[in-house]
Amino acid sequence: MSHSTSRTRILEELQETQVQHINLTKIQKEFEKRHLVICTLISICAFLFILCLCLLSSLVLIGKSQSADLKSTSNVIKSAKILDYHHHNNIKNQSTVDFNSINYDSDYDKNFNSIKKMSVNKVTSGIASKVLNLLSFRLPREIKPVHYDLFLAPDLKSNAFTGNVKIKIQVNASIPFIALHANKLNVTLTDLRKVDSDGTLRKIDVLQTFPYEKYEYFVIEPEKSLVAGDYEIKMEFDGRLDKRIVGFYSSTYFDERKNETRTIATSKFEPTYARQAFPSFDEPQMKAKFKISLAKPNDSEYIALSNMNETNSELKGNQTIVHFAESVPMSTYLTVFIVADFLHKEVTVDTKGIGEPFKLRCFSTPPQVEKLQFAVETAKKIIEYYIQYFGIPYPLPKLDMAAIPDFVSGAMETWGLVTYRETNLLFDENVSSTANKQRVATVLAHELAHMWFGNLVTMKWWNDLWLNEGFASYIEYKGITAALPEWKIMDQFILDDLHGVLNLDATPASHAIVQSVETPDQITEIFDTITYSKGASIIRMLEDFIGPKNFQLSVTNYLKKHQYENAITDDLLTQIDALESLKELNVKEIMATWTEQMGYPVLSVTRIASNEFKIEQKRFMTDNNNDPNVPESKFGYKWDVPVTYFTDKTSNVTRTWLNKNQKSITVKVDSDATWIKVNKDQIGYYRVNYDEEMWGSLTNGLVKNLEIMSTVDRAHLLNDAFSLADASQLPFSIPLNLTKFLANERSFVPWRVASSRLSSVKNLLYYTELYPQFRKYGESLVDSAVSGLSWNVDHTQYQENHFRTTILSLACSFGHKQALSNITSMFKKWLENPSQKPHPDLRSSVYYYGMQSIGTEEVWNKMWEIFIKEQDAQEKVKLMSALSAIQVPWILNRYLLYCWDEKYVRGQDYFQCVQQIASNRIGENIVWDYVRMKWPELVERFGINERYLGRLIPSITSRFSTETKLQEMKDFFAKYPEAGAGESARKQALAKVSNNIKWLANNKEGIEKWLNL
Structure with missing residues (x-):
């Protein structure tokens, strides 16, 4: 090997x-x-x-x-007494709680001698409660609050608050539970007592207490059913002030004088947010008196304000407790609390013998106080007029108004202390435009009208909200007319209230003025255009057909009869029908056709003889195809219509009626009359259509001589003609021919209508080959008006200032070369020297169309820096709008991200910012994609029951006009089926886009033929 x-x-x-x-x-x-x-x-x-x-x-x-x-119950009771005693002492030692403001009876002395059961009732889940099946969204009628002793202590550093309340109630029938509202509150103590006939308070044994989120309740379940009698509830609670702008919440502003951010506490309770501040019976019918106390920092700059006047104050540790006088009976949503470092201006109201004179004060943050002068002077004139008009004293000892840095609504009519968004109360001639000034006056007049309509007399339930809002929305025009008659504000009613609601009320997504609502989201949803503007419009019509004196008398009678109480629609109409001078009219029956069914009629006027016209009615719909989802009406969508008319032969107005049961009526005129104009000054809540020959006669008459009709009648014809053409009830050549009279028009009211309707047509034609041609037509139409414009603004020329801003905006949007050249030149000069701003009346157009025309990343960034530093709310709104005009997609995307951050854009302005970006054609799809992607976060931040969130969808999709976009919307709604307070808004959005698609199919060819004539 x-x-x-x-x-x-x-x-x-x-x-x-x-x-x-x-x-x-x-x-x-x-x-x-x-x-x-x-x-x-x-x-x-x-x-x-x-x-x-x-x-x-x-x-x-x-x-x-x-x-x-x-x-061993006795041992438990003994332990509970000890716990109760220490719990009370702990709360007493907290400087933020005014525990001594609750007057505890002898059962609460140190020895607890007579306590038979533990007073700190443990809060349970309530799952096993026997009363759950007895609860609903409406409070039981067996219990009525009588009086609140309320204490609130906001901590501005920790953004939290504590409070306690003692509520006296009346039980009128046996009931096994007490349900009151409490939402987003931590209730820490509950005690229930029976008030015996001699005034002794006897403790009621309580089985359990528990919150019930489904109905936003806090439930007290006694061991035995309560019997009829008087009771007293005592509760302690706490909550948060941050991450909200409803309920009791905090707001901040930057004080340039001190170079620091300051925090205030304020409130906004309508419709269902008082329950987020204190446990309460938070329904309008549950009126009670209030005794309110507020804790404020000892810092001498801070004040506390509420509905009533301050009676006294006391030091408690590092806080001062401010006590206010007992209020008159009022609903919970009208209570208000402010703890802030505000300053004010004041005047004395001259009541001219109707009640005692009283102080009117306007509050704001210290840097803004000089901007209150216009508001305090105008409010004085308006409130003095209302006192005389109603013949009823202002019922409180003082009237305060306050501008709040963060405020979700335009304003809130809280009794004795009205709160406003800053843009709606502050006015500075160097910053505020004519439109800003009018906005301040309008909101003032609206809120002050509520001191009677809504506060003194309140609707029983939200079904009749229009009694509050519809009346205030109409009466405000009377208040402004009295204070500032040179404005001719009543001519603008059709622009600011009537025309918008006529568009909405012609769709299946509308609703009756009086409707059944129950849940918080349903209640929130009806604070809409129908309630406000349709309500105001039918009240305007009512006053016209019963007469101004009868209207004033019946309104005064209604207020006097129901003062400090609640009412329904029938109560008002009863006072009108009671007037002897109106015995031939059944006003209740007439008005039912306008309040209890949605929609309105179009009157068809046909000449049947040289001196006779036939008038018929049918429901006007933007889409005449029958919608199976439209609810049936007991009136069959017929109305009792007050008809007014005049002709070219007489300016006298003739009156008649077209009743719901009549197929038609015939009216006679002079045999040589060329034309008839129905619905004088568009006071009736309906549209009017004529045959093509009559439309031609009306057009020719106006082209020859504008003065044959009032400015309101001219605006009315334009609005009806375009609306009828939109609904395919007229060829589009009719309204387009009618615009010829605008060549001689120098009133802003018809031009405002023309601007709106022409812009609508332009937007729908945007993706068609007709767009350049129609835009050229609009440019030529406005040319003579632009040529006659003066660029030197005079504050005293109110009508001329409105005309200028209307024409400039329209001209720039249609690409008018001269207008854009002037605007761009002013924009460049401002960029070079931002301290030299254009006149406030020109500023919005200069900022917006300047950015649209020459905006670059560098230009946008410069404006953004100016926006961030700006402290004036009205100026920020103008800049915020202009930032959305940039034509660069990625910058708009970035702007959307900035808008989400509250260090840049306040939560109150978020939806406006998003809508402005969507109004830019470049931003339209960017916003649509953004909203669909971010919807869960939007719901998380604002809540599904926030009506402004619901209304976001129709505002950003209103120009969609393809089946693809319509399907995207349907898919989005299917993905997120819960609409909350946006249920109607979604229907409106789908109806609008569907109509846009049909509009193009029906009208594009006719418009093309007219343009090529």
Whole structure:
């Protein structure tokens, strides 16, 4: 055997040995692994066995404990007394709680001698409660609150608040529970007492208390049903001030004088947010008197304000407790609390013998106080007019108004202390435009009208919200007319209220003015255009057909009869029908056709003889295809219509009626009359259509002489003609021919209508080959008006200022070269020297169309820096709008992200910012994609019951006009079916886009023919 062979064999044996070793190792490891698994399983089984024994032992112990508890109630009571005593002492020692403001009876002395049951009732889940099936969204009628003693202590540093309340209630029938509203509150103590006939407070044993989130309730379930009589509830609670702008919340502003951010506490409770501030019977019918106390920082700059006047204050640790006088009976949503470092201006209201004179004060943050002068002077004139008009004294000893940095609504009519968004109360001639000034006056007049309509007399339930909002929305025009007659504000009613609601009310997504609502989201949803603007419009019509004097008298009678109480629609109409001078009219029957069914009629006027016209009615719809989802109406969608008309031969207005049961009526005129104009000044809530020959006669008459009709009648014809053409009830040549009279028009009211309607047509034609041609037509139409414009603004020329802003905006949007050249030049000069701003009346157009025309990243960034530093709310709105005009997609995307951040854009302005970006054609799809992607976050931040969130969808989709977009909307709604307070808004959005698609199919060809004539 060779050496190499031997070596090879040795190596082979060695390798074989190694393989055997490896195999043995594998077997050993496999055995160890199995052994480990078996041991683990045995350990788990042992653990589970021990755990079962422990659980069984625990159950036995719990059973014994419960048995022992039942056998030794006296020991539990004794322990509870000790806990109660220490709990009370702990709260007393907290400087943020004015515990002594609650007057505890003898049962709460240190010895607790007469306590029979623990007063700190443990809050349970309520799952096992026997009363759950008795609860609903409406509070039981067996209980009525009479009086609240309320204390709130906001902590501006921690953004939290504590409070306590004592509520006196009347129980009028046996009931096994008390349900009151509490939402987003932590209730820490509840005590219930029966008030005996001698005034003694007798403790009621309580089985359990629990929150019930479904109805936003806090439920107190006594051991025995409550019998009829008087009771007293005492509760302690706490909550948060941050991450909201409803309920009791905090707001901030930057004080340039101190170079610091300041925090205030304020409130906004309508419709269902008082329950987020304190436990309450939060329904409008549950009126009660309030005795309110607020804690404020000892810092001398801070004040506390509420509905009533301050009576006294006292120091408590590092806080001052401010006590206010007892209020008159009022609904919970009208209570208000402010703790802020505000300053004010004041005047004395001259009541001219109707009640005592009183102070009117306007508050704001210190840097803004000089901007209150216009508001305080105008409010004085308006409130003095209302006192004389209603013949009823203002019922409170003072009237305050406050501009809040963060405020979700335009304003809130809280009694004795009206709160406003800053843009709606502050006015500075160097910053505010004519439109800003009018906005301040309008909101003032609206909110002050509520001191009678809504506050003195309140609707029983939200079904009749229009009694509050519809009346205030109409009466405001009277208030402004009295204070500022030179404005001729009544001519603008059709622009600001009537025309918008006529568009909405002609769709299946509308609703009757009086409708049934129950849930918080349904209640929130009816704060809409129908309630406000249709309500105002039919009240305007009502006043016209019964006469101004009868209207004023019946309104005064209604307010006097129901003051400090609640009312329904029938109560108002009863006062009207009671007037002797109106005995031939059945106003209740007439008005029912306008309040109890949605929609309105179009009157068709046909000449049947040289001196006779036939007038018929049918429901006006933007889409005449029958919608199976439209609810039936007991009136068959017929109305009792007050008809007014005049002709070219006489300016005298003739009146008649077209009743719901009449097929038609015939009216006679002079035989040589060329035309008839029905619905004088568009006071009637309906549209009017004529045959094509009559439309031609009306057009020719206006082209020859504008003065044959009032400015409102001219605007009315334009609005009806375009609306009828939109609905395919007229060829589009009719409204387009009618626009010829605008060549001589110098009133802004008809031009505002023309601007709206022409812009609507332009937007729908945007993606068609007709767009350049129609845009050129619009440019030529506005040319003579632009040529006659003066660029020197005079504050005293109110009508001229409105005309200028209307024409400039329209001209720039249609690409008018001269207008854009002037605007762009002014924009460049401003960019070079931002301290030299254009006149406030020109500023919005200069900012917006300047950015649209020459905006670059550099230009946008410069404006953004100016926006961030700007402290005036009205100026920020103008800049915010202009930032959305940039034509660069990625910058708009970035702007959307900035808008989400509250360090840049306040939460109150977020939806406006998003809508403005969507109004830019470049931003339209960017916003649509963004909203669909971010919807869960939007709901998380704002809540599904936030009506502004719901209304976002129709505002950003209103120009969609393709089946693709319509399907995207349907898919989005299917993905997120819960609409909350946006249910109607979604229907409106779908109806609008569907109509846009049909509009293009029906009208594009006709418009093309007219343009090519």
